[in-house]
Amino acid sequence: MSPYVSIFPSGRRLTADFGDLLSDILAKEDIPLNLYCGRRGVCGKCFVEILSGDLPPSDERDQALARAKNLDPSRHRLACRLPVRGDLSIRIPEQALIPKARILSRGTGKEIFLDPTVRKIAVRPSRPDLHSPHALLEGLKTGLGLPGLRLAPETLFSAAAVLSEAPEKDPMVTAVLGVGDELRGVERGDTTSRLFGLAIDLGTTTLAADLVDLGTGTVIGNAAGLNGQSSFGADVVSRISAAFKDPAQAVALRNAVLASINGLISDLRRTTGVEPGEIYETVVAGNTAMNHFFLGLPVDGLAVAPFVGVFSVAPPLPADRTGLRVNPLGRIYLSPNLQSFVGGDITAGVVATDLPSRLGNVLFLDLGTNGELVLKTDRGMTSTSTAAGPAFEGMSVSCGLSAQTGAVDKAVLLEDGTIDVETIGGGPARGVCGSGLVDVIAAYLRRGDLSADGRILRPDKRLPVTPDVSLTSQDVREIQLASAAVKAGMRMLLESAHLGVEELDEVLVAGAFGAYLNVDNAAAIGLLPRLPGGRVKFVGNTSLEGARALLLSGRERLRAESFPRIIRHLPLAQDKAFQQIFVEELSFREWPAGGTPAAAKQEES
Amino acid sequence: MMIDLFSAMAKSVIDGDPNTAADLARSALADGLAAAEAIEKGFIPGIREVGTLWESGEYFLPELIASAEAMKAAMAVLRPALEKSDSASKGAGKIVIGTVEGDIHDIGKNLVSAMLTANGFEVIDLGANVKLIDFIEAAKASGADIICLSALLTTTMLGQRRLVDLLVEHGLRNRFIVLVGGAPTSREWAEEIGADGYAENANGAVREAFALMSKAGK
Numbered sequence: 001m002s003p004y005v006s007i008f009p010s011g012r013r014l015t016a017d018f019g020d021l022l023s024d025i026l027a028k029e030d031i032p033l034n035l036y037c038g039r040r041g042v043c044g045k046c047f048v049e050i051l052s053g054d055l056p057p058s059d060e061r062d063q064a065l066a067r068a069k070n071l072d073p074s075r076h077r078l079a080c081r082l083p084v085r086g087d088l089s090i091r092i093p094e095q096a097l098i099p100k101a102r103i104l105s106r107g108t109g110k111e112i113f114l115d116p117t118v119r120k121i122a123v124r125p126s127r128p129d130l131h132s133p134h135a136l137l138e139g140l141k142t143g144l145g146l147p148g149l150r151l152a153p154e155t156l157f158s159a160a161a162v163l164s165e166a167p168e169k170d171p172m173v174t175a176v177l178g179v180g181d182e183l184r185g186v187e188r189g190d191t192t193s194r195l196f197g198l199a200i201d202l203g204t205t206t207l208a209a210d211l212v213d214l215g216t217g218t219v220i221g222n223a224a225g226l227n228g229q230s231s232f233g234a235d236v237v238s239r240i241s242a243a244f245k246d247p248a249q250a251v252a253l254r255n256a257v258l259a260s261i262n263g264l265i266s267d268l269r270r271t272t273g274v275e276p277g278e279i280y281e282t283v284v285a286g287n288t289a290m291n292h293f294f295l296g297l298p299v300d301g302l303a304v305a306p307f308v309g310v311f312s313v314a315p316p317l318p319a320d321r322t323g324l325r326v327n328p329l330g331r332i333y334l335s336p337n338l339q340s341f342v343g344g345d346i347t348a349g350v351v352a353t354d355l356p357s358r359l360g361n362v363l364f365l366d367l368g369t370n371g372e373l374v375l376k377t378d379r380g381m382t383s384t385s386t387a388a389g390p391a392f393e394g395m396s397v398s399c400g401l402s403a404q405t406g407a408v409d410k411a412v413l414l415e416d417g418t419i420d421v422e423t424i425g426g427g428p429a430r431g432v433c434g435s436g437l438v439d440v441i442a443a444y445l446r447r448g449d450l451s452a453d454g455r456i457l458r459p460d461k462r463l464p465v466t467p468d469v470s471l472t473s474q475d476v477r478e479i480q481l482a483s484a485a486v487k488a489g490m491r492m493l494l495e496s497a498h499l500g501v502e503e504l505d506e507v508l509v510a511g512a513f514g515a516y517l518n519v520d521n522a523a524a525i526g527l528l529p530r531l532p533g534g535r536v537k538f539v540g541n542t543s544l545e546g547a548r549a550l551l552l553s554g555r556e557r558l559r560a561e562s563f564p565r566i567i568r569h570l571p572l573a574q575d576k577a578f579q580q581i582f583v584e585e586l587s588f589r590e591w592p593a594g595g596t597p598a599a600a601k602q603e604e605s
Numbered sequence: 606m607m608i609d610l611f612s613a614m615a616k617s618v619i620d621g622d623p624n625t626a627a628d629l630a631r632s633a634l635a636d637g638l639a640a641a642e643a644i645e646k647g648f649i650p651g652i653r654e655v656g657t658l659w660e661s662g663e664y665f666l667p668e669l670i671a672s673a674e675a676m677k678a679a680m681a682v683l684r685p686a687l688e689k690s691d692s693a694s695k696g697a698g699k700i701v702i703g704t705v706e707g708d709i710h711d712i713g714k715n716l717v718s719a720m721l722t723a724n725g726f727e728v729i730d731l732g733a734n735v736k737l738i739d740f741i742e743a744a745k746a747s748g749a750d751i752i753c754l755s756a757l758l759t760t761t762m763l764g765q766r767r768l769v770d771l772l773v774e775h776g777l778r779n780r781f782i783v784l785v786g787g788a789p790t791s792r793e794w795a796e797e798i799g800a801d802g803y804a805e806n807a808n809g810a811v812r813e814a815f816a817l818m819s820k821a822g823k
Binding site: 238241472474574578579 | 662665711
């Protein structure tokens with residue numbers, strides 16, 4: 001008769017073999033037991049409560065671990081050290097399970113299991129004495145139960161000091177372990193409750209960072225700021241041009257972005273009290289050019305056709321090589337680039353939205369100066385990028401503003417035909433930002449003062465927003481160009497997958513512009529399809545949320561590293577059909593259900 | 606009567622209606638009208654009006670393309686007759702056009718190409734990502750008057766400068782007019798690199814090409 005392991009309160013009963021480790025039995029049944037130290041009995045995270053059953057006696061070390069966690073050593077045992085000798089009834093406390101973190105606060109999020117690439121384990125190294133005069137690091141290995149512990153080269157020097165100084169009466173130290181049992185550092189005392197990671201959205205215009213407790217997956221602070229490279233040009237291409245064949249400028253661009261990120265780290269230290277030295281893992285999600293600038297890699301390949309970067313997937317890099325002011329023994333990981341114009345920020349978006357696992361046909365789009373799109377169908381994923389230009393960011397439009405105080409971000413056509421506007425901050429309007437531009441165009445289309453082909457039908461040839469702010473015909477043309485680039489990209493992707501727009505189950509809109517966009521108005525000007533039942537979802541800053549997922553889970557990293565290989569790329573510029581589709585999509589016509597704007601146009605003529 | 610026909614021809618171009626444009630061209634030839642006269646008095650005033658509508662913001666790219674298509678349809682009918690007649694006007698000029706090497710953007714260049722053709726230029730379009738030496742070879746081989754260079758990136762616009770330098774090296778600088786354009790370029794840029802002209806858009810390119818041709822006495 002095989003022994004049973006009964007789990008309470010569920011009453012679930014698992015069959016075991018004599019001598020099996022309890023942790024192995026639970027793992028086989030996909031119970032997400034927290035085996036943080038890799039079944040070595042040193043982290044004390046897999047303590048389960050024994051309700052009944054025949055137990056071997058526990059040793060002094062297990063008992064000390066239990067007491068340190070305020071558990072009763074007679075009732076709590078480490079699952080990774082407990083062989084099954086007969087029927088067992090157990091209860092698995094919540095803290096013995098792998099913690100989960102929710103990714104993607106907007107739209108439908110998912111929970112991921114915490115599986116960070118760095119761990120901290122408190123340990124008393126075995127002390128050398130005259131009978132066993134082993135080296136200090138050998139004592140640490142023994143204490144950790146890790147004879148195969150590898151030393152990161154740069155760790156030797158910092159570990160030496162801590163181990164030599166460990167006082168006689170409390171020799172407790174904390175080992176910081178990376179992937180593959182690599183020793184990244186040794187800290188004095190028990191610091192296991194203080195292990196932090198940093199997720200960074202490295203945007204062309206703005207930066208955002210989440211400081212994350214890697215033990216719980218909780219975000220304990222965030223910071224945002226501007227990318228200091230802006231003085232080299234607002235858009236990526238002008239910065240690439242600045243660095244093109246000019247190493248001094250490339251260095252200056254790198255220093256600018258480093259200063260901005262290090263500024264955020266200082267901000268986070270102020271607001272959370274977390275020391276930069278407590279940050280051992282950092283994930284950066286940025287577009288391909290930003291990733292190259294950040295690492296100080298040449299961008300010359302991104303400057304001219306065929307537009308290639310140096311890397312798609314980079315290994316985790318030693319922090320001190322990158323210039324980030326976190327723990328110098330920490331690692332910096334870059335969200336992999338898909339293509340030269342579909343970067344790590346989009347990979348992070350695919351991770352955050354869990355795009356490959358979503359049901360049906362799903363279009364992910366990130367609207368910025370460059371519109372990036374990824375279409376997921378049951379036959380895989382395809383990405384493309386389309387040069388939308390800076391109109392939606394408020395540039396190239398005479399009254400355009402970025403989303404800042406005084407920008408009109410909302411406009412509504414009232415019953416009496418007047419247009420009511422709201423500004424960011426509520427003060428007087430100084431201009432119009434992207435979401436406001438979409439609203440204003442939609443309002444004038446409804447009022448009949450603007451034709452679908454973009455002609456202003458008012459005698460003054462202007463679209464007033466407030467008494468002091470108005471759109472010119474040239475402004476409308478700029479918005480048509482930006483909108484057409486996005487629509488053409490969408491249509492080319494859909495056509496490549498032989499899908500009609502009505503066959504899309506979800507459209508996930510990422511990015512700051514998307515966050516404030518009015519779905520109805522975006523559909524009215526044809527920028528986004530009009531789909532029933534809330535199929536268009538704004539998913540927020542997926543670059544940051546994806547970076548957080550890559551910080552919390554080594555498995556998510558492995559998946560992300562496969563994306564550059566498995567996501568097909570559809571280049572638009574070389575496609576003969578692109579020009580015609582682009583021109584067709586210049587009109588402000590809605591995407592009708594069951595067809596495309598161009599199809600509607602043909603029906604009319 | 607004739608005035609009605611000419612204004613109908615102009616209208617077919619303004620409306621961007623290639624079928625009507627071709628029909629009008631055919632019936633004009635059947636009625637014994639000289640091809641050159643149909644072009645000069647009917648279709649060309651149409652495309653000029655399109656330019657005015659573009660300048661005023663009434664017309665945008667789709668309208669411009671439709672009008673260029675209508676013009677092309679009419680010219681396809683009229684050109685054989687034009688070549689037969691001795692009194693044939695020699696056309697506005699010959700142009701070699703392309704987007705410079707390292708740059709794959711060609712929508713803007715295609716529009717310029719279409720509008721130049723619609724306005725009576727003979728256009729040899731080399732496409733996108735064109736090697737600089739190929740521009741020169743094509744211009745020499747065809748006896749072109751103008752070389753038009755498009756570049757959409759601040760990195761690739763440097764190719765425009767190199768082409769002017771190459772022409773100087775080959776001792777051909779005075780043989781060809783060089784006209785540049787594309788989003789990052791400007792009149793100042795054209796002057797800086799020693800090009801002859803600059804245009805901001807397709808309609809501007811037509812104006813600039815005519816102006817440069819007459820300045821060069823061609």
